[in-house]
Amino acid sequence: MEGFRVLEIKKSVFESNDREADKLREELKKDRTFLLNLMSSPGSGKTTTLKATIAALKDEFKIGVMEADIDSDVDAATIEKTGAKVIQLHTGGMCHLDAGMTKQGLEGLDVNDVDLAILENVGNLVCPAEFDTGAVKNAMILSVPEGDDKPLKYPLMFSICDVLLINKIDVLPYFDFSIENCEKYVKRLNPNIKIIPICARTGEGIDEWADWLRTETKKWIEE
């Protein structure tokens, strides 16, 4: 085991997060690195989805993952086993990542040779939605056990994402979750969002998600 780095990230000192985020995107463009910001509630399956995503795309892109958590290294340890480059970011109690913190993470990970960088944000449907991390695209996961009414309660998160993955569709029979209702609520907030039902554990829907991510990554690093 090679081990991975654990980085204690510091509070950002920049006055305008939006300006920092735009600057970070410019740098990423120059470096030909695509950055995806992946958000969700705690326990909706971000890390399992990442494992499936890495398995689907690792032969095409050099992938690097930043695992942000208040505490613990369990996610970085899981991702390390996939062979992808990984760093654990500790937010020191902070409930989200902004562009300055993401930049620290990218430097810690060293993305010079990375085509596709993925930030697994802190599990939280509220605060991460308010801060542009500098990512090229935002994706979120809503899992079936959380309920189809979540877009009504956390509208900003659903509004700012380019893709919504509805995860854990294998347990649909055991929960009152209507994909149709969920899509209706989400599209009202965000008509252009792409919605992909998946089951990260069984691999269902991962092809469609990997296709989307492949297309967006290529567009960014090749144009």
Add this chain to the structure above:
Amino acid sequence: MEGFRVLEIKKSVFESNDREADKLREELKKDRTFLLNLMSSPGSGKTTTLKATIAALKDEFKIGVMEADIDSDVDAATIEKTGAKVIQLHTGGMCHLDAGMTKQGLEGLDVNDVDLAILENVGNLVCPAEFDTGAVKNAMILSVPEGDDKPLKYPLMFSICDVLLINKIDVLPYFDFSIENCEKYVKRLNPNIKIIPICARTGEGIDEWADWLRTETKKWIEE
């Protein structure tokens, strides 16, 4: 339908939240109102648990519920059907409630005749843990689909709670969740926490939870 009030709560202006929280508890003691602060991730079953709790205790106590959400009134509408007094609090994007905001909610609900007031906090395992709401006791829900590793990732939340309800135990066969591991992680952070496995939907474990809440409420309002 009588309808419930929707209150847009304002940011608190107090310098010390801890001091405000202590003051609020003193007022609650004088009013003989017990306040429970109920926290969890989005979608772990706070509202369903509340419904079962109200059904178990409504003949013994006058119950009042504050439903805090960034947006929407779906939870207050659900609770209203139980016959309990209810108010919907909109946090205006804020990710938690502090003591000043809780006080606004209690005033909006009017707890003069309430024995047991329950605050359903914003669905979030991070920020609500950092702010004393003035509640007499803190409870949290972790649901089985979220995974047994959550105490490792959100340690503060598990540290400040008096009770942990492990909800949705009816779906244990479909998820990799070890109650034993979960308890081990939680007790390491918080040896005195009471852990009760429940299924709010089927009623399993609700008796034990209602017993705990009954005892604590009586202790507070009768002593």
